[in-house]
Amino acid sequence: MKNPFDDFYHVPNSKELLDIAFKRSMKSSAQVSKNAPILIKAKKKESKRIKVAIEELVSRILKIIKLVPIIDELPDFYRELASILVDIDELKLTLGKINGILPILNKIEREHLSKLSRIEAPKEGDQIRRSAFGRISSIINKQNNNLEYLNKIRGSLREIPSIDYTMPCIVFAGYPNVGKSSIVKNISTNKKIEVKEYPFTTKKLNMGHIEIEKRFNKIRIQCLDTPGILDRPMAKRNRIELQAILALSLISDLILFVFDPTPASGYNVESQIELYNEIKYNFSKEGQIELLIIFNKMDLAKETEIQYLREKLNLKENEYFLTNALTGFNLDKIVSHIKERYRGNE
Numbered sequence: 428m429k430n431p432f433d434d435f436y437h438v439p440n441s442k443e444l445l446d447i448a449f450k451r452s453m454k455s456s457a458q459v460s461k462n463a464p465i466l467i468k469a470k471k472k473e474s475k476r477i478k479v480a481i482e483e484l485v486s487r488i489l490k491i492i493k494l495v496p497i498i499d500e501l502p503d504f505y506r507e508l509a510s511i512l513v514d515i516d517e518l519k520l521t522l523g524k525i526n527g528i529l530p531i532l533n534k535i536e537r538e539h540l541s542k543l544s545r546i547e548a549p550k551e552g553d554q555i556r557r558s559a560f561g562r563i564s565s566i567i568n569k570q571n572n573n574l575e576y577l578n579k580i581r582g583s584l585r586e587i588p589s590i591d592y593t594m595p596c597i598v599f600a601g602y603p604n605v606g607k608s609s610i611v612k613n614i615s616t617n618k619k620i621e622v623k624e625y626p627f628t629t630k631k632l633n634m635g636h637i638e639i640e641k642r643f644n645k646i647r648i649q650c651l652d653t654p655g656i657l658d659r660p661m662a663k664r665n666r667i668e669l670q671a672i673l674a675l676s677l678i679s680d681l682i683l684f685v686f687d688p689t690p691a692s693g694y695n696v697e698s699q700i701e702l703y704n705e706i707k708y709n710f711s712k713e714g715q716i717e718l719l720i721i722f723n724k725m726d727l728a729k730e731t732e733i734q735y736l737r738e739k740l741n742l743k744e745n746e747y748f749l750t751n752a753l754t755g756f757n758l759d760k761i762v763s764h765i766k767e768r769y770r771g772n773e
């Protein structure tokens with residue numbers, strides 16, 4: 428499904444909201460007969476201005492509130508991911524505070540319209556409208572932090588990839604800096620993935636696709652590049668790592684675990700093995716989810732480093748892929764394996 432936060436558009440700040448509302452208000456014109464007395468004209472003109480300003484603000488605020496999907500009603504992956512990326516309680520509280528100003532705006536309108544109905548000189552109308560605008564500005568300005576907060580979280584929520592629940596999803600995981608993004612970038616359609624020489628480059632889930640033909644139809648295998656995960660207690664994992672864990676637990680139906688057998692990533696193989704074991708026991712769901720092993724950076728790896736890792740993991744010759752993500756060497760073997768797996772027996 429489409430990322431439910433795709434329609435969470437720009438949220439105006441208080442200044443933008445007020446500018447729009449007051450501009451519309453001052454352009455409005457009241458319907459009043461030309462021959463009406465000046466006092467009546469003033470009352471009608473200023474009432475209309477107050478009404479238009481409030482109406483504009485109320486409708487814009489309702490629109491802002493509606494832009495934010497109801498998190499509790501989202502499918503589990505989006506709901507859980509949203510709660511990793513943002514503090515849902517804070518989000519609810521913020522929406523509540525913004526919603527809370529609607530009755531206050533209506534009250535300001537009622538009070539000022541009633542004052543306007545009692546004016547005795549046209550210039551009082553202008554004063555009352557100004558006082559209404561002053562109250563409105565102060566109410567809206569007090570919401571500026573809340574509006575800006577919505578705009579801030581909007582950025583990270585909109586970066587959640589769209590997942591097609593009806594199509595397979597393979598997830599690349601491993602320690603930071605081992606070459607996960609390099610591999611996904613090479614084998615999938617997503618060429619925009621960032622690759623850097625330092626750890627924790629990937630801070631969000633990146634989606635790419637591999638197209639395969641199945642019984643004359645094209646199907647798209649979803650390839651998810653995840654942030655690097657460290658081998659440490661769950662409670663210590665940060666928001667970046669938790670996104671990867673969530674993808675493994677909720678949407679993967681094939682996990683590709685990437686090792687760097689060399690010291691190049693900056694992390695030792697023992698820690699990588701610990702993480703591998705954790706993922707194997709916790710996420711491959713008693714063998715139901717296939718777990719493939721990749722030894723990357725084969726151009727840098729010494730024979731002894733590869734042997735060491737093989738022995739530690741107790742792997743036979745054909746039980747792991749040895750790759751070079753820089754040149755793409757052997758990545759075709761991974762793609763063939765994936766294609767074969769999902770094409771099945773035609």
Ligand SMILES: Nc1nc2c(ncn2[C@@H]2O[C@H](COP(=O)(O)OP(=O)(O)OP(=O)(O)O)[C@@H](O)[C@H]2O)c(=O)[nH]1
Binds near residue numbers: 629
């Ligand atoms: N020599 C060599 N370098 C590689 C290989 N694969 C990746 N690299 C380099 O390793 C560094 C990290 O690569 P990334 O693809 O960003 O690694 P990552 O696992 O996605 O890292 P995080 O997003 O930080 O977890 C980059 O400088 C890559 O160019 C490889 O097979 N050989």
Ligand SMILES: [Mg+2]
Binds near residue numbers: 621654
């Ligand atoms: Mg990466």
